Amino acid sequence: MEALQQFGLALLALLTPVGLFHVAWATLLGIFVGSLPGLTATMGVALLTTLTYTMERDAAILVLICMYVGAIYGGSRSAILLNIPGTPASAATSLDGYPLAQRGEAGYAMGLATAGSALGTLVGILLLVLLAPPLAAIAFDFGSFEFFWLAVFGIVISGQLTGGVSPLKGYIAGLLGLMVAMIGSEGLHAHVRFNLGFDQLNGGIGLIPAMVGAFGFAEVLTVMHRRRAELVKGEGRPDRVLPKLVDLVRYKFTILRSGVIGTLIGIIPGVGEDIGAWASYAAARRTSREKNEFGQGSKEGLTAAETGNSAVVPGALIPALTLAVPGSAPAAVLIAALFLHGIRPGPMIMIEQPTFIYSVAAMLVLATLAIAVFGLSLTRLFIQVLRIPRELLMPVVFTLCVIGPYALTQRVFDIWVMVVFGLIGFVLRQMNYPMAPLVLGIILGALVDKSLRRGLTLTDGDLTPFFTRPISAVFVVIIVLSIVAGLKPVRRAISRLGWFRQERKDA
Amino acid sequence: MRFDSAIADRVTAVVLFALGGAMLWGGFVMDRLEIRQIHPASIPGLVPMILGAAMMLCAALLAWSATSAERKKPDEGSWRNFAFTAVWSCFFAVVLVSRIPFAAATAIYVAGFAGWFMLPDTPSASRLKVTVLIIGFGLVTALAISSLFRYGFLVRLP
Numbered sequence: 001m002e003a004l005q006q007f008g009l010a011l012l013a014l015l016t017p018v019g020l021f022h023v024a025w026a027t028l029l030g031i032f033v034g035s036l037p038g039l040t041a042t043m044g045v046a047l048l049t050t051l052t053y054t055m056e057r058d059a060a061i062l063v064l065i066c067m068y069v070g071a072i073y074g075g076s077r078s079a080i081l082l083n084i085p086g087t088p089a090s091a092a093t094s095l096d097g098y099p100l101a102q103r104g105e106a107g108y109a110m111g112l113a114t115a116g117s118a119l120g121t122l123v124g125i126l127l128l129v130l131l132a133p134p135l136a137a138i139a140f141d142f143g144s145f146e147f148f149w150l151a152v153f154g155i156v157i158s159g160q161l162t163g164g165v166s167p168l169k170g171y172i173a174g175l176l177g178l179m180v181a182m183i184g185s186e187g188l189h190a191h192v193r194f195n196l197g198f199d200q201l202n203g204g205i206g207l208i209p210a211m212v213g214a215f216g217f218a219e220v221l222t223v224m225h226r227r228r229a230e231l232v233k234g235e236g237r238p239d240r241v242l243p244k245l246v247d248l249v250r251y252k253f254t255i256l257r258s259g260v261i262g263t264l265i266g267i268i269p270g271v272g273e274d275i276g277a278w279a280s281y282a283a284a285r286r287t288s289r290e291k292n293e294f295g296q297g298s299k300e301g302l303t304a305a306e307t308g309n310s311a312v313v314p315g316a317l318i319p320a321l322t323l324a325v326p327g328s329a330p331a332a333v334l335i336a337a338l339f340l341h342g343i344r345p346g347p348m349i350m351i352e353q354p355t356f357i358y359s360v361a362a363m364l365v366l367a368t369l370a371i372a373v374f375g376l377s378l379t380r381l382f383i384q385v386l387r388i389p390r391e392l393l394m395p396v397v398f399t400l401c402v403i404g405p406y407a408l409t410q411r412v413f414d415i416w417v418m419v420v421f422g423l424i425g426f427v428l429r430q431m432n433y434p435m436a437p438l439v440l441g442i443i444l445g446a447l448v449d450k451s452l453r454r455g456l457t458l459t460d461g462d463l464t465p466f467f468t469r470p471i472s473a474v475f476v477v478i479i480v481l482s483i484v485a486g487l488k489p490v491r492r493a494i495s496r497l498g499w500f501r502q503e504r505k506d507a
Numbered sequence: 508m509r510f511d512s513a514i515a516d517r518v519t520a521v522v523l524f525a526l527g528g529a530m531l532w533g534g535f536v537m538d539r540l541e542i543r544q545i546h547p548a549s550i551p552g553l554v555p556m557i558l559g560a561a562m563m564l565c566a567a568l569l570a571w572s573a574t575s576a577e578r579k580k581p582d583e584g585s586w587r588n589f590a591f592t593a594v595w596s597c598f599f600a601v602v603l604v605s606r607i608p609f610a611a612a613t614a615i616y617v618a619g620f621a622g623w624f625m626l627p628d629t630p631s632a633s634r635l636k637v638t639v640l641i642i643g644f645g646l647v648t649a650l651a652i653s654s655l656f657r658y659g660f661l662v663r664l665p
Contacts, residue, residue: 430510456548
């Protein structure tokens with residue numbers, strides 16, 4: 001009851017003309033960013049972070065959350081109309097969205113995607129409000145030992161689930177991220193490591209320049225390298241957009257299940273929206289009476305995918321806020337933005353800022369309402385956005401990639417960092433290395449480093465407590481099981497059980 | 508050119524093995540701060556050594572599994588487009604920015620980028636018109652972005 005009251009107060013505080021204006025423009029911008037192939041939610045949040053640093057704290061976080069929610073939802077537009085997911089989160093959406101568009105039901109598919117996204121986010125918000133406070137309370141029992149394993153767990157599980165056909169590449173990406181985090185002054189004795197003779201590296205690699213490079217410049221290169229996308233025929237005459245209530249009632253269990261799956265996937269560190277969508281899609285197909293229609297234009301499949309990916313957003317914020325461990329790549333940037341604006345995510349958040357979680361939930365609700373309104377009323381506008389030539393859009397995006405990181409620190413060196421990470425990011429993508437573990441590694445590197453050495457100092461060099469403390473032991477068991485599950489023979493056995501990876505291969 | 512192939516994996520494995528080795532060695536020879544009498548278990552090089560060793564192990568496994576690894580279908584794309592984008596963007600970010608005013612650098616970059624891709628496909632009859640439009644687009648973009656950061660966010664532009 002108290003939670004509801006806090007949530008109501010937080011919502012009221014945001015319902016000002018300025019607050020609503022921020023919700024409107026940031027969500028709309030997010031939908032545009034998400035709908036354009038090549039512009040991802042992570043890139044949108046990273047670029048917008050550089051534009052919000054002069055804003056007041058709550059307004060800045062509101063804008064970033066609206067961008068995040070809008071971009072994840074916006075990806076469905078191009079998935080349905082171009083058969084190219086605007087963001088990786090919408091890859092599953094294109095499986096049924098594009099066939100629906102080819103049948104002349106593009107408008108209805110977009111309407112259904114809107115309803116699924118909105119309902120999925122609402123399920124996630126409910127779980128955020130319910131789960132975040134107890135998780136923060138549990139995290140009070142975490143010491144150096146537990147935080148060390150939590151960080152390792154995040155990188156292993158992220159590498160495992162985002163590595164696609166090769167978990168090894170996921171682990172390598174995670175290790176690369178951790179190695180990047182070793183550059184600069186370390187957290188225990190302030191000793192400068194691996195600065196390669198550049199004084200500018202004494203403070204370490206900035207997360208924002210690295211993210212803008214890996215997700216911004218690398219995307220620009222990828223988009224210009226890729227073949228040009230073409231709009232589905234007949235998109236200029238959108239059909240009925242408003243979803244039929246009967247469809248939503250028919251798929252109520254699919255929506256609820258996908259919302260819960262998406263949120264739970266979101267809680268797992270560094271896994272992200274695309275896995276949430278695939279897992280929800282696979283679960284819906286397994287239990288559906290219309291299995292054969294999946295992949296041919298199934299409305300249930302489309303609803304499951306969109307509900308699943310949107311529910312990941314609130315889910316990813318649960319560990320981000322309570323443990324400072326991001327549930328997805330955009331949540332990682334959001335953590336950096338929180339620090340920039342003076343909020344310290346982690347177990348202390350319920351002590352230092354007890355109402356902040358409810359403020360975030362209220363921001364998510366407003367963003368959800370905005371995607372519902374824009375999604376159902378501006379279908380034609382979004383189709384026009386997809387017509388913007390990439391030759392005009394991409395140089396503008398890259399210019400923002402250059403000036404954005406510079407604006408934060410006024411250092412030209414950060415532009416070079418962005419360029420280097422962009423080139424590395426492009427090559428890694430081409431080689432099918434996932435980006436999420438890399439980002440997670442950069443974020444969690446300091447935690448791994450400090451927790452291990454602090455724990456060893458406390459135990460006078462004895463490793464035993466790292467394995468015998470109850471929570472640590474649970475983490476160790478899960479990490480070992482995850483790695484074993486990544487081994488080829490075990491994976492073959494799992495795939496025989498019809499695990500959701502099969503869906504990704506089919507795509 | 509295929510980035511996701513057995514040969515590419517082996518080359519990457521060699522690079523990563525060397526990187527891991529360098530970090531392992533770097534951690535090993537790193538100052539142990541004895542003069543500050545820190546606990547030996549908290550030396551700054553400890554985690555880099557572990558990461559270096561882990562990377563060497565992963566690199567070895569990558570090389571070992573290179574031939575048997577499952578591969579995704581490669582994306583078809585234009586390497587010519589990629590090469591121009593990479594070179595022109597790097598030229599803008601590393602050479603133009605901080606050497607000439609940011610607005611001028613942006614106008615040159617945006618107009619050059621759009622012109623390179625759009626003009627060859629434009630019929631010769633309308634080429635002059637498209638060129639003028641592209642130059643106008645570059646100037647407007649440069650002024651808009653520069654003004655936003657200079658006057659909106661009070662950033663001293665490079």
